[in-house]
Amino acid sequence: MVNDVVKCLIWDLDNTLWQGTLLEDGEVALADEIRDVIVELDARGILQSVCSKNDHDQAWERLEKLGLAEYFVLPQISWGPKSEAVRSIADQLQFAYRTIAFIDDQPTERAEVNYHLPEVRCYPAEQALSLLGLAEFTPPVVTEDSRGRRAMYQANFRRDAERAEFTGPDDDFLRTLDLVLEIQRARPQDLARVAELTERTSQMNATGVHYSEETLRGLIGGPGHEVLVVSLADRFGPHGAVGVVLLVRGAHAWHLRLLATSCRVVSFGAGSMILRWLTDAAARAGVHLVADFRPTGRNRMMEVAYRFAGFTTASCDCLDLPTTADVQLLHLEPAPQSPPDTMRIRVPVPFSTAPDTEWVRADG
Structure with a gap:
């Protein structure tokens, strides 16, 4: 857990x-030092919330006056058990309990949370100023x-x-969002x-293969x-x-070595939209598409996305590509x-596929 x-x-x-x-x-x-801890944890990408036995309106008003309310997501200010509040926050965020930390001055409150949620890490209040120096609060890369x-999560709640x-179909709601999917070459600062x-990514990862920043940096300079x-x-x-998207562009086929998307954008159809754009681009280039797929036990959704896009196991001369024994090659002759x-x-x-580098419907 540590x-x-x-x-x-x-x-x-x-x-x-x-x-x-x-x-x-x-x-x-x-204390100014506590404010500094809150601001720095936020800058490191660690979300923060509140769990307090207090009058909600009075406590929240005080947080607003202190200029801290904006830093806290899903605050739980009530008179119920704190373990229930902590559980509610973790479940709404869809975070594993082992990635949640709770800090409180009362040993009985920490014990109550620890009893019901043993994976949650509990800290006494006097340790607040030392949190920034602990490994579990120090992401390897920011x-x-x-x-x-935090801003992205708050936008997602809204x-x-x-x-x-909204009372209409999902597609109608998506059209109201003014969604823009941008696909660009990774820059050095993007590689982390x-x-x-x-x-x-696991459910929407076609192979489950992890690529380090160093490996990706080497791929950027590779031919094609x-x-x-x-x-x-x-x-x-x-x-x-x-x-x-990790792609190798050949003269007769484009080899899709990896397609992975975050699970939080599944409802927007991001993975299928990427495949749709890539299929169109390959068709216009006059090449076939070949995709690596390796079952991991969790990525059935990605296999369905490939099949729905038209990829099959049909034989083709373009399938003579380097791969490993546990990777299946899927083929598409794109239109x-x-x-x-x-x-x-x-x-x-x-x-x-358009001079303005935007792929949109003519009536869009």
């Missing part, structure tokens, strides 16, 4: 985040997406709330995030090799980097595709 970086730290308020008890003292004080992680109120995507990073944005804000009507796709110049 090898897992904390994804979310949940703060108690009274005599932990601030000095004093709000309902008894009326006024509470925030990417641009990491620094914007998006989900609007979707819950691309490597993270190959490691963290393309390392493409996929990002998504809509009217609520950016989703950040959500996918990676031109129509751009989607639920999003715009921005593409790099070498693959562009």
